[in-house]
Amino acid sequence: MCHDRAVRELGRIRALAAELAAAATEDQLRSLKGRCDDPTLREWTYLPGDRPGLSFEHMTAEQRELAHELIAATHSEAGAELARGVIEVERMRRQLATGTQDVGPDKYWFRVYGDPAFDDPGGAAPWGWRVNGHHLAVHAIVVGDRLTVTPHFIGAEPAEVNGRRILGPDEDAARALLTALDEDQRRAAVFAAEPPDDILTRDDPAADPSVLPAGLRRTDMTAPQQEMLDALTRRYLDRAPKPYADAVWAELDRDLLRFAWAGGTERGDRHYYCVAGGDVLIEYDNQQDDGNHAHSVWRHLRDDWGGDLLRAHYAKGHNADTTA
Secondary structure, three states: OHHHHHHHHHHHHHHHHHHHHHOOOHHHHHHHEEOOOOHHHHOOOOOOOOOOOEEHHHOOHHHHHHHHHHHHHOOOHHHHHHHHHHHHHHHHHHHHHHOOOOOOOOOEEEEEEOOOOOOOOOOOOOEEEEEEEOOEEEEEEEEOOEEEOOOEEEEEOOOOEOOEOOOHHHHHHHHHHHHHOOHHHHHHHEEEOOOOOOOOOOOOOOOOHHHOOOOEEHHHOOHHHHHHHHHHHHHHHOOOOHHHHHHHHHHOOHHHOEEEEEEOOOOOOOEEEEEEEOOEEEEEEEOHHHHOOEEEEEEEOOOHHHHHHHHHHHHOOOOOOOOO
């Protein structure tokens, strides 16, 4: 049943990406299309500024609708709500900064890698798509009936605006875990009184877990604390469609997980936390703007950029993507 669901969901993603490409003009295609072996796939940032790709600004209303549907289809319901929230909060930020409601099109850039419409008899020709812009970065790679979505970045500036906290539940779940620790456990988990100035892996193409603090091991937690750590970890995995989130969870040795915190412990304090172990690496930082500017990232050490999927594909003797 889970496999059938994955196939259905990937069919929907494939159809939307193909429709977006088919709706593009020749000029738009030059910005939109790329190859899976394009080195710019791994060049990403969550900071403001232009990106390679076709932006909302240069799309028709129909194309923008397709792009929004593609974002939603590549996420769970909760993940799609987060991605929409990033775009909406960024629009609010621009309105607050300019003092006007009319701030123009949202500034997010799309690329489609490979050819989602390519009729591959084996069903294994790799393809993917990504969206990048301020505080939103999603990188989807598909090979056959398997999907990856990392690096996956969600941010919010302001972190709280008009009572809305799109990353509030992720922050609150980590703070609740910290609060549940005893004194000795806190000494292991809290590595600094001041948080770092950003997530420690930044926008590096390859996430390096050695830059993270050691933190408190899951095996040194009580059963209720372990459940809290598991729930926090699943919050990030569950941004993805359920079949992929469940697959990552099933493959994860949870006893390898560690939790670390820096900064204040009250809501509104500047702070940072991370969860890492096995192939999963999660960071959350709310340090800038006096604790009102949040960054969160989920990296998968093997699956980022479709790593394992593409390696397995090429190991079977397939050439690099030629379907662009």
